[in-house]
Amino acid sequence: MVGLSLIPLFASIALAAPEKSHCRCRPHEACWPTNEQWSSLNSTIQGNLVATRPIASVCHEADFDEAACKTVKERWTDSYWRAAQPGAVQWENWEAWPEHHQSCYIESDESTTCGQGRVSLYSAKVQTASHIQKAVDFARTYDLRLAIRNSGHDYMGRSTAPESLQIFTNGMKDITFVDNFVPAGAPGGKGEGHAVTMAAGVHLSELYKAAGEKKRTVQAGASHTVGAAGGYIQAGGHSPFGARGGLASDNALEFQVVTADVSELHKRRLTHG
Numbered sequence: 001m002v003g004l005s006l007i008p009l010f011a012s013i014a015l016a017a018p019e020k021s022h023c024r025c026r027p028h029e030a031c032w033p034t035n036e037q038w039s040s041l042n043s044t045i046q047g048n049l050v051a052t053r054p055i056a057s058v059c060h061e062a063d064f065d066e067a068a069c070k071t072v073k074e075r076w077t078d079s080y081w082r083a084a085q086p087g088a089v090q091w092e093n094w095e096a097w098p099e100h101h102q103s104c105y106i107e108s109d110e111s112t113t114c115g116q117g118r119v120s121l122y123s124a125k126v127q128t129a130s131h132i133q134k135a136v137d138f139a140r141t142y143d144l145r146l147a148i149r150n151s152g153h154d155y156m157g158r159s160t161a162p163e164s165l166q167i168f169t170n171g172m173k174d175i176t177f178v179d180n181f182v183p184a185g186a187p188g189g190k191g192e193g194h195a196v197t198m199a200a201g202v203h204l205s206e207l208y209k210a211a212g213e214k215k216r217t218v219q220a221g222a223s224h225t226v227g228a229a230g231g232y233i234q235a236g237g238h239s240p241f242g243a244r245g246g247l248a249s250d251n252a253l254e255f256q257v258v259t260a261d262v263s264e265l266h267k268r269r270l271t272h273g
C-alpha cells in the first residue's frame with residue numbers, strides 16, 4: 001500500500017499496489033473438471049446442475065427450436081421471466097463478451113453462431129444452504145470462476161462471468177414471519193419483535209405480497225424483481241421510506257451465510273413494523 005498526499009491538510013488516500021493476477025481454470029485446460037466430475041457435483045446437489053446456454057440459443061443454428069424461439073422473442077424484455085432463466089441476466093449487454101466477439105441475440109440471423117458470451121457454462125440451481133456449500137466447494141477444488149446469480153439485475157454485470165460456474169439462488173423462495181425473533185446468541189434470549197426471514201431468491205414483490213397478507217411493512221426497495229436478500233441489502237438497500245426507517249441493512253437482525261471455506265453458517269432476519 002502507498003500513501004498519497006493529495007492536498008496537505010485535506011486528505012490522504014491509500015492506493016493499493018497492483019495485485020498479482022491469477023487466472024481461474026478455463027474449459028480448454030487440463031484442470032477443467034471432467035464430465036464425470038460435473039456429474040458428481042450434480043448428484044451432490046440432487047440433480048440441480050444444468051449446462052447453461054444463452055436464452056437466445058434456441059433461435060440459432062445447432063439449438064434452433066421454433067416454438068422455444070418464439071417464446072424467447074415474446075418474453076425477451078419480461079423481467080420476471082429473465083430472473084428465472086440461468087442463461088440470462090436483466091441487461092443483455094452483460095450476456096455478451098465483446099472482447100471475445102461472443103454474443104447471442106434474437107435480432108441476429110438464425111444461421112449465425114450463438115456465442116456463450118459471459119453466460120456461465122454450468123448453473124447450480126440451488127435450493128438449500130447445503131447445495132451452496134457443495135457448489136462453492138466444487139469451485140474451490142477445481143479453481144473455477146464462480147458467479148452468484150439472483151435476479152441478474154446487477155448494473156455492473158457482477159452476477160454473470162465468462163467460463164464460470166453459476167450459483168443460481170433465484171429458486172430459493174421461503175418467507176417466514178415470527179412475532180418475536182430472538183437472534184442467535186442474544187443476551188438473555190431477548191427477542192427483537194416482529195421479523196421476517198427470507199431465502200436468497202425472494203423478489204421484492206414477493207416479499208411485499210407476503211408482508212401485505214400479514215398486514216406488515218418491510219423496509220425495502222422499489223423494483224418488483226430485485227432480490228430482497230441478494231445484492232440489494234448487501235449494498236445497503238435504499239427505500240422510498242429510507243428517511244424514516246433507514247437502509248434495509250440497518251434493519252437486518254441476522255444473516256445466514258455460506259463462507260468461502262463452506263464451514264460456517266449464521267442467520268439472517270429483517271425486521272418489519
Ligand SMILES: Cc1cc2nc3c(=O)[nH]c(=O)nc-3n(C[C@H](O)[C@H](O)[C@H](O)COP(=O)(O)OP(=O)(O)OC[C@H]3O[C@@H](n4cnc5c(N)ncnc54)[C@H](O)[C@@H]3O)c2cc1C
Pocket residue numbers: 147148149150151152153154155158159169200220221222223225226227228229230231232233234235236237238239240
Ligand atoms: C429496476 C431497478 C430498480 C432498483 N431499485 C432499487 C431501490 O429501490 N433501492 C436500492 O437500493 N436498489 C435498487 N436497485 C439496485 C439493486 O438493489 C441492485 O442492482 C442489486 O445489486 C440487485 O441485487 P440482486 O441480488 O437482485 O441482483 P443480482 O444481479 O442477481 O446480484 C447482484 C450482486 O449481488 C451478488 N449476490 C446476489 N445474491 C447473492 C447472495 N445470496 N450472496 C452473495 N452475493 C449475492 C451477485 O453476485 C451480484 O454481484 C434497483 C435496480 C433495478 C434494476
